[in-house]
Amino acid sequence: MSNEFYRLRVNGVDHEIRDAWTGESLLYVLRERLGLPGTKGACEQGECGSCTVIMDGEAVCSCLVMAATAVDADIVTVEGLANDGEPTDVQQSFVNAGGVQCGFCTPGLIVAVHHLLDRNPTPTDLEVKEAISGNICRCTGYGRIFEAVRQVRDARAADAS
Amino acid sequence: MRERQMRADMATSPNTTISASTGTTTDRSTRSRHGALGTSALRPDGLPKAQGRFAFSSDAWADNMLWGATLRSPHPYARIVRIDTSGALAINGVSAVVTADDVPGKLTYGLIASDQPVFARDYVRYAGEPVAAVAADHPETARRALEAIVVDYEVLTPLTDAEAAIDLTRAAIHPDGNVIRRQRIVRGDQHLVGEIVVEGTYEIGMQDQAFLGLEAALALPDDDGHGVELFVATQWLHEDQKQIAACLNLDPSRVRLTLGGVGGAFGGREDISLQVHCCLLALVTKRPIKMQYGREESFYGHIHRHPATIFMRHHADRDGTLRRVESRLVLDGGAYASTSSAVLINAVTHVQGPYRCENATVDGYAVRTNNPPCGAMRGFGVVQACFAHESQMDKLAAACGLSPVDIRLKNAMRTGDKLITGQVVESVAPVERCIRETAALPMPEALAVAPDPLEIPGGSGLTAQRANIRRGVGWGVSIKNLMYSEGFDDYATARCHLANGVATLQFATAEVGQGFVVLAQQIARSVLGVDTVLLEPISTDIGSAGSTSASRQTWMSGGAVDGACRLVRERLFAAVAGQHGLDPLRLAIDGTDVVDTLGSLRISVTDASRGLSFDETFEHHHRKTEELDENGQGNCHVAFAFVAHRAVVDVDPELGLVKVVQVATAQDVGRVLNPLAAIGQIEGGIAQGLGLAVMEEIVLRDGKMRNPSFTDYLLPTALDAPDVIATMIEEPEPQAPLGAKGIGEPPCISVTPAIVAAIRAATGRELPRTPVRPYDIVFGP
C-alpha cells in the first residue's frame, strides 16, 4: 500500500483516494472505495461489458482502467446518468420492455445504450446489435433488450419531430 | 383455449403479430386487472436494477470487514503430503488461514451424497479443488497470502475417461467408488428388431452456466461466536443452511441466511461453493468476511453441465412407427457426486423423447472422474438425452422417407400414454400442437443478395463469402419433467398478511432473475383484490421454499403464495360475512372489491380489511412420486412440459462458420401468467441452447480446464442472437395450482438439436457432437 493519494471526478463530484494500492482498477475503486456499487464486474478482462462507464465521453470497461490513471478524466457511472433518483428514458424502457431479468448486465448495458444514442440517435437494429455486442447478457437472449432500445429510439425521434 | 403469439425478431416489421415487447398490448383477457395474473406486470426489482441501486450479493459491505480467498489445487489428482500456512500467516494484514483441520463439524457436504470435502485433506480430486482459505485486509493481500501457502503434493495419474471409470477393476478415486449411479430401464420386448433400425453415438460437451453475477457472500459472526449470518446468492437458502450448519457444527437456527441479489443461476448455485469457507472465516476471525470469486475462480468454484456419451438405436416399422429404443448413456460426473444421480435419472427416463414407445432397453451410468464436478444446469440431464433422441428421429425420418415433421407427428406422445418407465403421462401433453404450431410460424426471408457483413456467418471479422453460404432447417422436440422426482417431498412455504388493503408476502424462494417476485405480487392481487403487495426480505426466517430449479417455483412457491392468500381471503370473507349476516360462501373478489354474488353488497378490500389483520402461512406439496425399481419402472416424476423448436441457419461450409438466423417455437406452458416474463424465459433459454449448439464448451485436457475465462469460453452476444418467434400453447394443467407449467427449462432443451440438425441439413455432415465446431463442419464425417 502506498501513502500517495489521487483524485477522481465521478458523476460530477471530486473524490480523494488515499492509502490505496495503486494497482486497483477503476471498477474496484468505484465499488469498494467510493460507495458506487452500481457498476458491476463479471469477467475482469474486458469481455462482458458489465463494468461499462463513460470516461471523457467514451464508453470504457472500468475493469481494464487503472484507477490511478483516470485522474484527469470525467467519469460517469450508472448512478450518474440521472438526477434525483428519477430514471432515464433508457432505464425505464429496459424495465417496461422486459429487458431486466437478473439485472447484473443491466447497468453496463444502460450506460452503453446511453452512449450509443448520444452518438447516434437513430441507430438501425443492426447498429444496435453491434453497439451492444460487447455487453454479455446471460438471461434474456437480448430480444427484450433490443426492444427496449427500439422503444427509446422511437420515443426520442417522436419527441424531436 | 387461448394462445398468444409473440414476435421477437428485429429484422422485420415489429408490428406483424402481437408483440410482447411493449409490455402493454399482450393482455387479451379483458377482465384481468392491472398487475394481476395474466398481465405483463412489471417486476418490482426492475427499476432498482436498471438504476444500479439493487444490492447484489457482491455489493454487500460491512464495517471492519475482511476479504476471504480460496487456495485451490493445481492438480486433478494428487495426495497432499504437507500444508504449511506459516508463510501466509506472517504477512501483514492476514488474519487467518484455515484448512480441513479447522473445520469444526462435518468435513464434507453435498446435495444428495455428502462426499465433497470443505477443504481437501488427504487427496485433491480435481484441478481447482479448495485446499485452504485466508482472510485479509485487502483482496491483494489475500492473493499474496494464497501464494505464500506451501502445499506439497504427490501428483497421481488422474482418471479422466468416463468410460474407464465404469471399469470396476480400476482403483477407486474416492471412498464412495467410481460409479455414482447406474440405472437401467427394461420394458416390454427385449428382442424386438424393427423393420427399420437406425443408430448412432452422440456426444455432448461440458457447458458452463456462466451466470453473470459471480459467486459472492458476506458473513457476519454472532457476538458469542456460536452463530453466523450470511448474505449469499444461492438457489436454495434452507439447503445451504443445513449443509453449512453441519460443517460448522452449529445449530441450524444459528445459521441465518438472507438472499443477496442473485445475478443469474441456471443450476450453478445449487451446490455449496464459498458458503462454508466464508462463514468459517467469520467465526475464526470474529469479523465480517466478504468473499467474491473472479471469473476464472467461478469456473472452478461451481459445477457444470455433465458431458455425456449416448449410444442410441431406434427400431421402427417401415411407416415410421417407433417400436423400441435402446440406449447406453455415460455421464461424467467429475470428482464429486453433486446431483449426478438425479441428472442420470432424468437422462435415462427422458431418452425416448416426447414419443410413444412401448419397448425399451436402457442402461445409464453417472461416473466419478478427476474432471471438474458436474451437477445441475438448466435442462438437467434432459438436454443430453434430447440431443441424442432428436438426432435419431432425423435419422429415422430419412430411413423411412418421411420429413422431420412427419416422423415426429406420427409418434407424438399424448396425455394417457405411458413412458418407458411405465408412468402414465397425466399432464396435458400437446406435443402434436407444439409441432404443428411451430411449423405454421413464418420462415425468415432469404439472405439478402448483398447482406450486411454482420448478418452472415462469422460476422464482419471473418470472411464468409455470400456465394458459399448455405441455409438449413432443423427440428427438435422435447419433454421435460417439472419439479423434483423419485419420492422427494418437495414443498414450498409462503406467508401472507393482509391489513388495511395492503398485502405483505413472505417466502424463502430464491429470486435469481426469473421473476418470482412479480409473480407473487400478481397472485396476491388476483386472489385478494389488493393493489399494493409488499415483499419481506427473502431469508430463512420462514420455512423452506425448496430450490429455484427444475422449473418448479411457479408451481411450488406460486402454489404456496396462492394457498396463503386464499387462507387470508377466507378469513376476510368470514369477517365481512359476520358483519353483514351473510354466508361467507356467497362472497367473492371482483376487481378490488369484496362482493356478494347473490346480493348487492360491494365493499372495497381496503375498507373490508381496515383495522383488521389476517396472517396465514401455507405449505404447498406436490403429489407423491416413487423411486424407480431395478428395471427402471415407477412413477418417478410429477408432471411434464413439452416444446418444439425449428431452427434456420446459414452456414459457410468451407470456413465452418454458422449464423443462427431464426428459431421458431411453440411451448406448452399451461397458462401464461405474465407474457413479458414468459417471452423472456423463452428467448433467454434459446440463447443458452444456441450456445451449447455452436460455441459453448469447457475444454479439458488431462482433467485441467483450458478455457476458464470469458475470453476463451464463448457466450452468445447480441450479434449471435437469432430472431425468435414464439407461440405459447395454453391448455391449463389441472394438477398445477395456477394451471401454469414451469417454463424455465423447456426453451433451452430441444433448440440445441434443432440447430445442429439445421447445420446437418445445410452441410450434409453427420455432426454427432455438440457444440459443433468449425473443424467438424469443414473436416467432419
Ligand code: FES
Ligand atoms: S468486468 Fe469489465 S468487461 Fe467484464
Ligand code: FES
Ligand atoms: S439480465 Fe441477467 S445477465 Fe442480463
